[in-house]
Amino acid sequence: MARFDPYENNGGTCVAVAGADYCVVAADTRLSVGYSILSRDHSKIAQLGSVLKFDVQQFRAEKCVLASSGFQGDIKALQKNLAAKELVYEHNHNKKMSCPAMAQLLSNTLYYKRFFPYYAFNVLGGLDSQGKGCVFTYDAVGSYERTGYSAQGTGAALMMPVLDNQLKSPSPLLLPARDAVTPLSESEAVDLVKDVFASATERDIYTGDRLEIVVINSSGTHRECIELRKD
């Protein structure tokens, strides 16, 4: 008899691109199961740390944004888990978690469930302590690295070659080390992200409907949505 399968892939793709003083994080909003679409309007992006707003003080917009694709039950649990840990950190250290700190926390959280993993493929984007854009890319069990850009999810294999070609990332073996962040301007990076999503939507059945783009820069976070093909 068929055994109960605790996982399902709800599809979708996430991308992040780091710039000199900004970071773009984007994901489609389609939630699928099998050959069905459950929802065309389901966000894969979590703005970590900006969950709680007290009456007296309003916390400033957050510098750390997580986009995840994979099994939605695990994704929501993971995002809640991280948001709670971030809050505890804020209470203990009297400051918000920096992006590199959150990156390490995410890796540890994923590895904690190494033998019953979170089926979540993550891309973390934000600004580091110098205000430069940073992108961290993960596998399901917490292996991560800081890169200039990354894509994860069902359409990632369609997008990464295009991003590699357009962003011309330098080899990590070069000495002296070359900057991984793209010299493109913020609007050029956003246009590139829109283009790769339009391309992936054509061929990946799980990517489409609507694209949610979050841009983080020194003035805060800005969110925009554009329509994608719905077929």
Added chain:
Amino acid sequence: WQQAMGSHTAGGSQAPPPPPAAAGGGETQRTQYPYVTGTSVIALKYKDGVIMACDTGASYGSTLRYKSVERIKAVGKHSLIGASGDLSDHMWDDGNSLGPKEIHSYLTRVMYNRRNKFDPLWNSLVLGGVKKGPKGDEKYLGMVNMIGTHFEENHIATGFGNHLAIPILRAEWHEDMTFEEAVKLVEKCLLVLLYRDRSSINKFQIAKITAEGSTIYPPYSLKTYWGFSHFENPAQGAVGSW
């Protein structure tokens, strides 16, 4: 990491299954299989609130065993839960005044945690309700399935309804439908399911929830049409002696 999952299950079959982490009694439970099951539930938001409908049948494998089962129940003052899947796995609220969004959140946690213990509640639950929020009466409609996948939408259908009813709802649903329009749309979906889903029966219940509270209407039947010419003399052109 596919291999990691394979070795995990192999280890589980050699020794007795590990007890659930929180259990004090030590009683272990293996993966269940659904026994008595309900079929689709359909729900959609309309002008005054949320309307939910399903048939009143429950199957035991391929036998239509029970014909008068209530699969929609009111929970608290603000919500309705509709369940498809195993009917003994329903979970009920103890009657305090949680809003629909809170109940959905609670149910999601329950379903997800059971899934984590490899002891799922074999249901797809539809949660609808109306609660006063900062912007006035806010309608809420969401779904959670047995492994914890959950989302909110303007229209929901579980089981076969996902394949047969959702296309109709996506084409014909619009914002602020009247109750009559909503009932007509729901009945259209129920009729399609009656014709095409073998586990459905011609006895339905509609429930609605508005700011004033919930109403579960008594069961009723829809008119069906079987006079298609193709159904007359179905053996015509069939090969063989049957």
